[in-house]
Amino acid sequence: MDSVRTLARILSRIEDGDRDALKDLKPGTARVIGLTGAPGVGKSTVTGALTSQLRKAGQRVGVLAIDPSSPFSGGALLGDRVRMQQHATDDGVFIRSMASRGHLGGLAAVTPQAVRALDAHGFDVILIETVGVGQAEVEVAAQADSVLVLTAPGLGDAIQAAKAGILETADLFVVNKADKPEAQQTVRDLRNMLALGRWDGRWKPPVITTVGTDSTGIEEVAGKLSDHWNWLNESGELSRRRLNRARSEILAMAKGILENRIPGERLDELARSVADGSLDPFTAAGELTGA
Amino acid sequence: MDSVRTLARILSRIEDGDRDALKDLKPGTARVIGLTGAPGVGKSTVTGALTSQLRKAGQRVGVLAIDPSSPFSGGALLGDRVRMQQHATDDGVFIRSMASRGHLGGLAAVTPQAVRALDAHGFDVILIETVGVGQAEVEVAAQADSVLVLTAPGLGDAIQAAKAGILETADLFVVNKADKPEAQQTVRDLRNMLALGRWDGRWKPPVITTVGTDSTGIEEVAGKLSDHWNWLNESGELSRRRLNRARSEILAMAKGILENRIPGERLDELARSVADGSLDPFTAAGELTGA
Numbered sequence: 001m002d003s004v005r006t007l008a009r010i011l012s013r014i015e016d017g018d019r020d021a022l023k024d025l026k027p028g029t030a031r032v033i034g035l036t037g038a039p040g041v042g043k044s045t046v047t048g049a050l051t052s053q054l055r056k057a058g059q060r061v062g063v064l065a066i067d068p069s070s071p072f073s074g075g076a077l078l079g080d081r082v083r084m085q086q087h088a089t090d091d092g093v094f095i096r097s098m099a100s101r102g103h104l105g106g107l108a109a110v111t112p113q114a115v116r117a118l119d120a121h122g123f124d125v126i127l128i129e130t131v132g133v134g135q136a137e138v139e140v141a142a143q144a145d146s147v148l149v150l151t152a153p154g155l156g157d158a159i160q161a162a163k164a165g166i167l168e169t170a171d172l173f174v175v176n177k178a179d180k181p182e183a184q185q186t187v188r189d190l191r192n193m194l195a196l197g198r199w200d201g202r203w204k205p206p207v208i209t210t211v212g213t214d215s216t217g218i219e220e221v222a223g224k225l226s227d228h229w230n231w232l233n234e235s236g237e238l239s240r241r242r243l244n245r246a247r248s249e250i251l252a253m254a255k256g257i258l259e260n261r262i263p264g265e266r267l268d269e270l271a272r273s274v275a276d277g278s279l280d281p282f283t284a285a286g287e288l289t290g291a
Numbered sequence: 292m293d294s295v296r297t298l299a300r301i302l303s304r305i306e307d308g309d310r311d312a313l314k315d316l317k318p319g320t321a322r323v324i325g326l327t328g329a330p331g332v333g334k335s336t337v338t339g340a341l342t343s344q345l346r347k348a349g350q351r352v353g354v355l356a357i358d359p360s361s362p363f364s365g366g367a368l369l370g371d372r373v374r375m376q377q378h379a380t381d382d383g384v385f386i387r388s389m390a391s392r393g394h395l396g397g398l399a400a401v402t403p404q405a406v407r408a409l410d411a412h413g414f415d416v417i418l419i420e421t422v423g424v425g426q427a428e429v430e431v432a433a434q435a436d437s438v439l440v441l442t443a444p445g446l447g448d449a450i451q452a453a454k455a456g457i458l459e460t461a462d463l464f465v466v467n468k469a470d471k472p473e474a475q476q477t478v479r480d481l482r483n484m485l486a487l488g489r490w491d492g493r494w495k496p497p498v499i500t501t502v503g504t505d506s507t508g509i510e511e512v513a514g515k516l517s518d519h520w521n522w523l524n525e526s527g528e529l530s531r532r533r534l535n536r537a538r539s540e541i542l543a544m545a546k547g548i549l550e551n552r553i554p555g556e557r558l559d560e561l562a563r564s565v566a567d568g569s570l571d572p573f574t575a576a577g578e579l580t581g582a
Binding site: 020022025027112242246257271288 | 311317534535540542544549558563576
């Protein structure tokens with residue numbers, strides 16, 4: 001429990017933008033699974049069921065719940081996660097809702113740092129759960145080794161997903177609430193869309209049906225995630241993804257540092273001159289950055 | 292015609308990111324109207340009809356067609372604009388499709404610069420036409436003094452618009468293709484949504500129906516745009532909007548300048564160290580920015 005308390009403290013420091021929070025953390029061996037989907041598809045239920053499944057296999061599981069749309073969500077999200085309460089007394093499960101309170105680089109920076117912290121604390125699997133509503137969430141999903149996109153019948157999600165670019169980031173599609181009659185149509189829609197892609201030498205995302213509330217199909221989900229993990233290692237894709245991730249992470253932070261150096265008051269002065277036409281914006285930007 | 296050629300040259304330099312393109316341009320007195328909507332609502336038709344209407348009133352009109360989704364649109368967009376061809380021989384109308392070929396700060400920077408160039412060349416009205424599909428387009432619309440959001444019946448646009456935040460940026464709603472039977476439903480949907488807002492002391496966006504192909508309702512659109520222009524001037528909102536715009540414009544450019552200074556090769560090296568766990572990302576970002 002002491003280790004859990006230390007971890008919780010490190011995550012709070014990360015949220016607060018403490019630059020030393022990650023110092024002296026040794027990398028572990030966790031695989032990172034992103035789980036995303038529109039509101040109402042059953043993300044918490046599936047996350048809970050998948051956590052149980054992984055626990056049965058003896059894996060320590062860390063869950064990060066990220067809500068890009070509400071930077072101050074704090075513990076609020078977690079409150080609803082009734083399904084996760086079954087894991088509340090299990091030392092092998094750590095659950096945390098993450099916010100990005102004015103963090104340098106936003107969620108694009110805060111998520112990989114939290115992943116780093118959990119990895120260093122010896123978790124075998126880290127689940128990043130995000131609400132799938134747009135670009136912010138695609139970015140968060142891109143922090144994972146495997147991305148599971150959750151849909152449910154009758155929500156028109158398949159098309160929404162395609163639009164938001166989620167389709168390209170998915171490694172695994174899960175159609176939850178598969179006991180509903182329209183589920184097979186959703187599966188067909190997804191398979192038809194996937195049939196349009198070219199997969200030679202690439203991983204073709206499987207489409208799996210689940211009923212999260214009674215764990216139907218969850219074992220298959222865990223199995224396909226293992227298959228994907230093996231593929232990532234054998235194909236060399238894991239190193240490529242992690243290098244790209246490190247690159248994005250550093251870049252997001254570096255941009256944050258640079259933007260913080262722009263002096264706000266001087267910007268306001270220059271804006272007035274540009275607005276009244278006495279200064280052109282290039283000269284203003286140049287002056288602001290010492291160019 | 293010499294002035295037109297000079298203007299075209301300045302716009303090309305802006306697209307190419309030439310920092311001196313705006314030097315020595317004196318501000319004019321143009322009002323800037325943003326016109327946005329989903330594909331298929333009839334943007335080009337309405338832009339053409341509105342241009343004719345403004346010409347009747349003796350106004351010189353500059354049209355900027357911006358396509359945020361395709362940075363290399365170049366003249367392609369313009370090719371389709373059959374309706375605009377009626378203005379091809381009119382010296383009082385200038386039409387240009389804008390791209391943002393790797394421009395410093397992207398479209399958020401390139402659009403206001405083009406507006407600046409047209410303003411300096413004595414146009415009375417500048418129409419910015421963009422495809423309304425998301426955040427990029429909301430940003431472009433934010434460059435205008437008045438934002439006209441165009442919808443058409445049966446596209447489910449009202450709800451789409453609400454989601455994308457377009458609703459909050461609209462000063463005028465135009466339901467085009469009003470000869471279709473479902474048009475009145477679209478008008479009702481929009482009015483119901485507007486009824487939920489609080490407008491004390493603020494401009495409440497009117498909802499106007501048009502048939503762009505025969506110019507029905509276009510005179511009313513021009514009239515309401517004049518009303519909005521008067522309101523902007525009397526309420527002080529015009530100065531506020533233009534100051535905010537200048538601020539965003541400078542900030543976008545300043546960020547672009549700063550990001551360009553991040554050395555790509557060094558970033559790649561640091562990313563490798565972060566990916567293999569030998570370096571933490573904060574230290575890497577710090578080193579990259581000399582922090």
